[in-house]
Amino acid sequence: KGEVGNTEVNLMKKQVSALQGQLTMLQAGLAKFQKVAAFPSGQIVGNKAFVTSGYEGNFDDLRQRCLQAGGQLEKKTENAAIQQIAIIHKKAVFLGINDIQTEGRFKHLNGDDVTYSNWQLGEPNNDKGAENCVEIFVNGKWNDRFCGENRLILCEF
Numbered sequence: 179k180g181e182v183g184n185t186e187v188n189l190m191k192k193q194v195s196a197l198q199g200q201l202t203m204l205q206a207g208l209a210k211f212q213k214v215a216a217f218p219s220g221q222i223v224g225n226k227a228f229v230t231s232g233y234e235g236n237f238d239d240l241r242q243r244c245l246q247a248g249g250q251l252e253k254k255t256e257n258a259a260i261q262q263i264a265i266i267h268k269k270a271v272f273l274g275i276n277d278i279q280t281e282g283r284f285k286h287l288n289g290d291d292v293t294y295s296n297w298q299l300g301e302p303n304n305d306k307g308a309e310n311c312v313e314i315f316v317n318g319k320w321n322d323r324f325c326g327e328n329r330l331i332l333c334e335f
């Protein structure tokens with residue numbers, strides 16, 4: 179019985195070792211896939227991927243398209259990464275932030291208050307009393323803007 183037990187243990191050791199090899203291969207494959215997926219339209223920050231398809235739409239349109247794709251508008255602003263996408267496409271991007279609920283109190287879409295901000299000098303100014311969304315320019319600075327404007331989509335996965 180002892181010998182049979184040893185055989186089973188040895189078999190399991192071999193299986194674990196084979197699985198470890200497969201896991202290493204999968205990890206390397208995933209790391210490579212992330213780089214490929216991020217080139218040239220995305221940025222990886224830790225385990226988050228910020229990606230644009232190049233589509234431009236209004237805030238609600240972008241939010242719906244991101245959700246449909248299994249992503250979301252960015253939850254916590256990774257300014258440098260998002261700025262890179264604006265630079266690559268030479269276009270402003272809508273952040274996942276607005277002050278629709280209470281004027282002047284900007285929140286992320288999950289309801290969290292905005293703690294980090296990078297407003298352009300003089301912003302937010304709620305121009306014409308109609309600016310509740312936030313765009314980030316190629317220079318990385320933020321401007322509050324009418325949510326009905328069309329901006330570049332940016333999804334976080």
Ligand code: 289
Pocket residue numbers: 301303304305309321322323
């Ligand atoms: O409709 C107003 C916008 O085009 C922008 O105009 C000026 O650049 C500034 O007043 C901005 O704050 C404003 O969002």
Ligand code: CA
Pocket residue numbers: 301302303304305309321322323
């Ligand atoms: Ca403004």
